[in-house]
Amino acid sequence: MITMKDIARELGINESTVSRALNNHPHVHPSTRERVAEAARRLNYRPNTLARSLATNRSYVVGLVISNIANLFFAEVTQGIEQVADANGYSVILCDTARDAAKEQRYLDLLASRQVDGIIFMSGRLPADTVAAIRNVKCPVVTISRDGASYGIPTVRINNRAEAARAVSYLINLGHARIGFISGQLDDAESGLPRLAGYKSALEDAGIPFDPCIVQEGDFTMESGMRACTRLLDAAPRPTAIFAANDEMAIGAMKALAQHGISVPKDMAVVGFDNTALARVVTPPLTTVAQPLRALGSTATEMLIRLMTGQGLRDTEVVLDCQLVVRSSCGGTGI
Amino acid sequence: MITMKDIARELGINESTVSRALNNHPHVHPSTRERVAEAARRLNYRPNTLARSLATNRSYVVGLVISNIANLFFAEVTQGIEQVADANGYSVILCDTARDAAKEQRYLDLLASRQVDGIIFMSGRLPADTVAAIRNVKCPVVTISRDGASYGIPTVRINNRAEAARAVSYLINLGHARIGFISGQLDDAESGLPRLAGYKSALEDAGIPFDPCIVQEGDFTMESGMRACTRLLDAAPRPTAIFAANDEMAIGAMKALAQHGISVPKDMAVVGFDNTALARVVTPPLTTVAQPLRALGSTATEMLIRLMTGQGLRDTEVVLDCQLVVRSSCGGTGI
DNA sequence: TCATGTTCTGCAAGCGCTTGCACGAAGTCG
DNA sequence: CGACTTCGTGCAAGCGCTTGCAGAACATGA
Numbered sequence: 001m002i003t004m005k006d007i008a009r010e011l012g013i014n015e016s017t018v019s020r021a022l023n024n025h026p027h028v029h030p031s032t033r034e035r036v037a038e039a040a041r042r043l044n045y046r047p048n049t050l051a052r053s054l055a056t057n058r059s060y061v062v063g064l065v066i067s068n069i070a071n072l073f074f075a076e077v078t079q080g081i082e083q084v085a086d087a088n089g090y091s092v093i094l095c096d097t098a099r100d101a102a103k104e105q106r107y108l109d110l111l112a113s114r115q116v117d118g119i120i121f122m123s124g125r126l127p128a129d130t131v132a133a134i135r136n137v138k139c140p141v142v143t144i145s146r147d148g149a150s151y152g153i154p155t156v157r158i159n160n161r162a163e164a165a166r167a168v169s170y171l172i173n174l175g176h177a178r179i180g181f182i183s184g185q186l187d188d189a190e191s192g193l194p195r196l197a198g199y200k201s202a203l204e205d206a207g208i209p210f211d212p213c214i215v216q217e218g219d220f221t222m223e224s225g226m227r228a229c230t231r232l233l234d235a236a237p238r239p240t241a242i243f244a245a246n247d248e249m250a251i252g253a254m255k256a257l258a259q260h261g262i263s264v265p266k267d268m269a270v271v272g273f274d275n276t277a278l279a280r281v282v283t284p285p286l287t288t289v290a291q292p293l294r295a296l297g298s299t300a301t302e303m304l305i306r307l308m309t310g311q312g313l314r315d316t317e318v319v320l321d322c323q324l325v326v327r328s329s330c331g332g333t334g335i
Numbered sequence: 336m337i338t339m340k341d342i343a344r345e346l347g348i349n350e351s352t353v354s355r356a357l358n359n360h361p362h363v364h365p366s367t368r369e370r371v372a373e374a375a376r377r378l379n380y381r382p383n384t385l386a387r388s389l390a391t392n393r394s395y396v397v398g399l400v401i402s403n404i405a406n407l408f409f410a411e412v413t414q415g416i417e418q419v420a421d422a423n424g425y426s427v428i429l430c431d432t433a434r435d436a437a438k439e440q441r442y443l444d445l446l447a448s449r450q451v452d453g454i455i456f457m458s459g460r461l462p463a464d465t466v467a468a469i470r471n472v473k474c475p476v477v478t479i480s481r482d483g484a485s486y487g488i489p490t491v492r493i494n495n496r497a498e499a500a501r502a503v504s505y506l507i508n509l510g511h512a513r514i515g516f517i518s519g520q521l522d523d524a525e526s527g528l529p530r531l532a533g534y535k536s537a538l539e540d541a542g543i544p545f546d547p548c549i550v551q552e553g554d555f556t557m558e559s560g561m562r563a564c565t566r567l568l569d570a571a572p573r574p575t576a577i578f579a580a581n582d583e584m585a586i587g588a589m590k591a592l593a594q595h596g597i598s599v600p601k602d603m604a605v606v607g608f609d610n611t612a613l614a615r616v617v618t619p620p621l622t623t624v625a626q627p628l629r630a631l632g633s634t635a636t637e638m639l640i641r642l643m644t645g646q647g648l649r650d651t652e653v654v655l656d657c658q659l660v661v662r663s664s665c666g667g668t669g670i
Numbered sequence: 671t672c673a674t675g676t677t678c679t680g681c682a683a684g685c686g687c688t689t690g691c692a693c694g695a696a697g698t699c700g
Numbered sequence: 701c702g703a704c705t706t707c708g709t710g711c712a713a714g715c716g717c718t719t720g721c722a723g724a725a726c727a728t729g730a
Contacts, residue, residue, distance in 0.1 A: 001473075003716055014680045019718060027677055049448045050389050051716035054685050059385065064429070069417065072612075075410035082404065082431045091449065094399070094429045096417045113384045114426065138336075222616060251616050258618060277407075278616050281557060281586050283593065338686055349710045354688060362707055386686035389715050 003048070007039045022047070053115060062304060063111035065095045065104065067123040072276060073293060074122060077144060080297025081120060088305055090117070101127055108133045118304045120144065124190045126151065140307035144300050146190045149317035154307065156300045156318040160191050163289050163322040164198025164245070165205075167271050170287075170324055171241045172206045174331070176269060179203070180214040180232040180239035182225055182249045195245040195273065214239050218249045225252020233260060241269035241330070247276045247288055254282060254329070265331035275325050285327035292320045338383070342374045357382070388450060397639060398446035400430045400439065402458040407611060408628060409457060412479060415632025416455060423640055425452070436462055443468045453639045455479065459525045461486065475642035479635050481525045484652040489642065491635045491653040495526050498624050498657040499533025499580070500540075502606045505622075505659055506576045507541045509666070511604060514538070515549040515567040515574035517560055517584045527555075530580040530608065549574050553584045560587020568595060576604035576665070582611045582623055589617060589664070600666035610660050620662035627655045 004022070008015040013032070021028045021036035039045075053059040062085055066074050078094075085092050093116065095107040104123075111119055121134060122144040131151045134141050141153060148155030171179050181199045184192035196215070203210055213235045218224035225244055229252065232239060244250035250272030254264055262268050264284055272279055275290035299318055306313055339357070343350040348367070356363045356371035374380075388394040397420055401409050413429075420427050428451065430442040439458075446454055456469060457479040466486045469476050476488060483490030506514050516534045519527035531550070538545055548570045553559035560579055564587065567574060579585035585607030589599055597603050599619055607614055610625035634653055641648055 001716095005716075015716090016681080016718075017679055020679090023718085025719095027679085029678060032678080046444065046448050048389075048450060048716050050385050050394065050450050051685090052718075054383075054385050054389055054687090055716080055718040057685075061428075068414070069404075070407075070411040070414040072405075072407055072410070075407070076405040078429070079403075079405040079431055082429055086430075091428050091430075091445065093396075093426050094413070094417055095421075095426075096414055109381065110426065113381050115383060115385050248616070255618055276612070278613060281583070281613050282617065283590055336686095340686075350686090351688075351711080352709055354686095355709090358688085360689095362709085364708055367708080383686050386715090387688075389717090390686080390688045392715075 001048075002043050002045050004045075006043060007036060007045060010039050010043070011035055057115075059115045059117055060089055061091050061093055061114065061116045062301075062308075063093045063095060063107070063114070063116040063119040065097060065107050065111075065119060065121045065123070067097050067099045069094065069096045073274075073291070076293040077122060077297040080294035080299075081301045082297075083294075084298045084301040084305075088301075090305070097123070099123070101130060104130050105133050108137055112137055112139070118142075118308045120300050120304055121148075121153075122300075126153075140304060142300050142304045142307070144296050146194075152316070154303055154313055154316045156296055156303065156320065158291055158296070158322055159319050160194035161198040161201070164195040164243070164273065165202040166198075166322070166324060167273065167289050168199050168202035168243055169206070170326075171243060171269060171271060171330065172202065172208070174241075174269065176239075176241040177208055178214070178237060178239045178241070179208075180216070180229075180235070180242045182216055182218050182228040182232070182242060182244040182253060184218060184220045184245040184249075186217055192245065199243060211235075218245070218252075220246050220248060222248045222252035222255070225249030226256040227252075229253035229256035230260075233257075233262075239268070241271070243271045243273075245273055247272035247274045247279050247286060250286055250288065250329075251278055251282050254286070265329055269330035271330060279325070279327070284329050286329045287327045288325055290323045290325045292322060295320055336383070337378050337380050339380075341378060342371060342380060345374050345378070346370055392450075394450045394452055395424055396426050396428055396449065396451045397636075397643075398428050398430060398442070398449070398451040398454040400432060400442050400446070400454060400456045400458070402432050402434045404429065404431045408609075408626070411628040412457060412632040415629035415634075416636045417632075418629075419633045419636040419640075423636075425640070432458070434458070436465060439465050440468050443472055447472055447474070453477075453643045455635050455639055456483075456488075457635075461488075475639060477635050477639045477642070479631050481529075487651070489638055489648055489651045491631055491638065491655060493626055493631070493657055494654050495529035496533040496536070499530040499578070499608065500537040501533075501657070501659060502608065502624050503534050503537035503578055504541070505661075506578060506604060506606060506665065507537065507543070509576075509604065511574075511576040512543055513549070513572060513574045513576070514543075515551070515564075515570070515577045517563040517567070517577060517579040517588060518550060518552050519555045519580040519584075521552055527580065534578060546570075553580070553587075555581050555583060557583045557587035557590070560584030561591040562587075564588035564591035565595075568592075568597075574603070576606070578606045578608075580608055582607035582609045582614045582621060585621055585623065585664075586613055586617050589621070600664055604665035606665060614660070614662065619664050621664045622662045623660055625658045625660045627657060630655055 004015050004018045008018045021033045097103045118139050119141045143153050143155050183196045216228035216231045218228045272286045272288035275288045279286040279288045339350050339353045343353045356368045432438040453474050454476045478488050478490050518531045551563035551566045553563045607621045607623035610623045614621040614623045
């Protein structure tokens with residue numbers, strides 16, 4: 001490996017001058033600068049980032065702690081993160097915790113050991129001891145999660161409640177007054193509960209009474225969506241539209257409807273949530289709420305960079321808007 | 336930040352002894368070892384990995400260069416990689432190249448600068464200058480790609496040809512003799528071409544003549560699958576089964592079949608490739624070839640670790656088997 | 671011309687950790 | 701009991717880079 005010392009020797013000058021030349025410090029003679037650059041090129045010099053970091057106490061590395069990279073959501077958010085990190089000269093270390101609280105702790109320690117300049121923490125929920133661990137870290141941390149903000153940790157997230165309301169309002173505007181809801185687990189404070197709350201509030205805003213008979217709990221799987229839908233069909237009067245708290249369940253509902261010979265969208269409108277790859281592909285294509293995944297990642301990274309470089313944050317909590325992707329599962333416009 | 340020097344001062348001993356105690360070197364008195372451990376714990380000492388790496392010339396970091404982390408395949412492979420890396424004490428730096436050859440180069444340089452101990456390169460194809468760049472890197476590299484091996488770079492991959500043949504044989508064993516094929520782009524030497532070759536060879540093995548009329552080229556998108564399928568239905572005699580080179584096109588085909596009132600699996604069997612999340616969800620669920628994604632990642636990482644630790648490789652090329660996931664799109668058994 | 675600034679470069683210390691060498695203490699053995 | 705090995709520790713150099721300080725070289729203005 002060739003080092004600054006080699007360049008210095010080659011040119012008969014001092015190592016420190018080489019350093020300054022390479023780092024564009026002022027007070028370096030243009031000709032020296034040029035000779036150094038030339039020698040570096042010629043010798044194929046590569047700076048040793050480790051050594052630099054040790055000396056400057058800045059690693060230009062950020063840690064990404066994520067509960068499951070194989071999850072499509074996280075993968076896409078990750079892409080947003082990596083992109084703006086790289087654009088700003090940061091590398092990202094990937095830590096997949098598999099939702100294991102002990103591993104979260106361990107990774108946080110590891111990242112501290114590796115002297116990362118900042119950490120992005122992305123997981124559904126933040127258990128209390130994880131919050132404590134995050135507090136313990138001395139570098140800036142920003143979370144992408146529902147409940148970061150409530151612990152005073154800088155956070156970017158979506159508003160599940162408002163977005164669910166948006167979807168339901170869409171159905172109401174289409175003329176539906178009897179809208180069934182397939183919820184996620186209601187002990188899930190991250191998306192299960194708020195999406196139900198959004199459903200309720202949209203009804204209320206429209207003056208439609210809430211009827212618990214047409215709310216069925218699922219568990220975010222397709223199968224649970226089928227079962228919930230079947231139960232929904234027994235309600236009297238039968239709903240004319242169904243909103244499911246995620247795409248998988250919406251698709252399960254569509255399967256159940258097909259089995260019952262109920263046509264979508266003619267006899268029943270369906271809306272999902274998440275805009276997974278599935279939504280595009282089912283028949284008919286599913287109208288659904290798209291999360292701004294990339295933007296979640298890039299925004300979080302931008303916040304982190306501000307923190308790492310000592311600039312303040314305007315807001316310690318940023319809420320991003322989703323978008324309703326209209327396809328043909330509700331009739332009318334759409335693909 | 337508290338350092339070894341602090342611990343040493345605290346205990347009135349030498350820094351080097353602290354280092355040896357912490358690193359479980361021999362020739363450290365048990366009582367000293369214990370006192371050091373205690374002090375480290377009490378002071379909440381965290382080793383500075385950067386400094387250690389600088390001194391030992393081993394960073395315990397591997398670079399992962401990937402063409403698109405938001406791609407489900409890559410994401411799951413990545414999980415396999417991260418898992419075994421972590422289990423062996425390595426961290427992974429994520430580099431998403433977005434299929435940009437210049438970025439690939441840049442990342443390779445960056446990783447070299449960061450003194451990574453090894454690199455995993457995962458991308459569809461390896462353009463010539465990328466191969467050159469990989470050769471230029473002085474740390475071990477293993478690729479997850481079709482054509483790494485042909486450049487003499489340690490590689491793990493699947494055998495697209497054989498796996499396609501496996502799928503077609505399955506249809507043949509089910510009694511089908513007229514099997515349409517929806518290929519990917521035939522200029523795609525990674526999966527487009529070999530899957531066609533596999534199709535042909537399975538026919539040949541079964542003594543079924545190859546009929547170009549029932550091979551239609553798509554581009555791996557659902558829409559192209561629909562169009563290709565429609566063309567296939569014009570062939571005389573009409574195929575009784577369709578094999579598509581990926582799930583998206585298989586699903587497109589199923590859509591087209593539905594439009595033509597052709598029932599799957601009663602009137603037409605369909606098989607896909609990849610076992611994406613989509614396959615489980617369509618109606619009927621799609622029989623498809625599942626790639627061992629996690630295993631691709633973990634195997635590659637294990638190879639890399641052997642290389643980084645100076646152990647040899649048994650084989651410089653490892654080919655992993657896929658698995659046919661039988662669902663109900665071909666009738667008979669399955670979900 | 672000299673005083674005064676400004677540029678440019680070298681010296682040396684230091685970032686936190688590892689490790690070869692040296693040396694005294696302790697244990698082993700004939 | 702001396703010779704020899706093993707154990708336990710300290711010393712100091714070094715990993716590759718940065719940076720404050722000081723001084724030399726040069727330019728500027730009165």
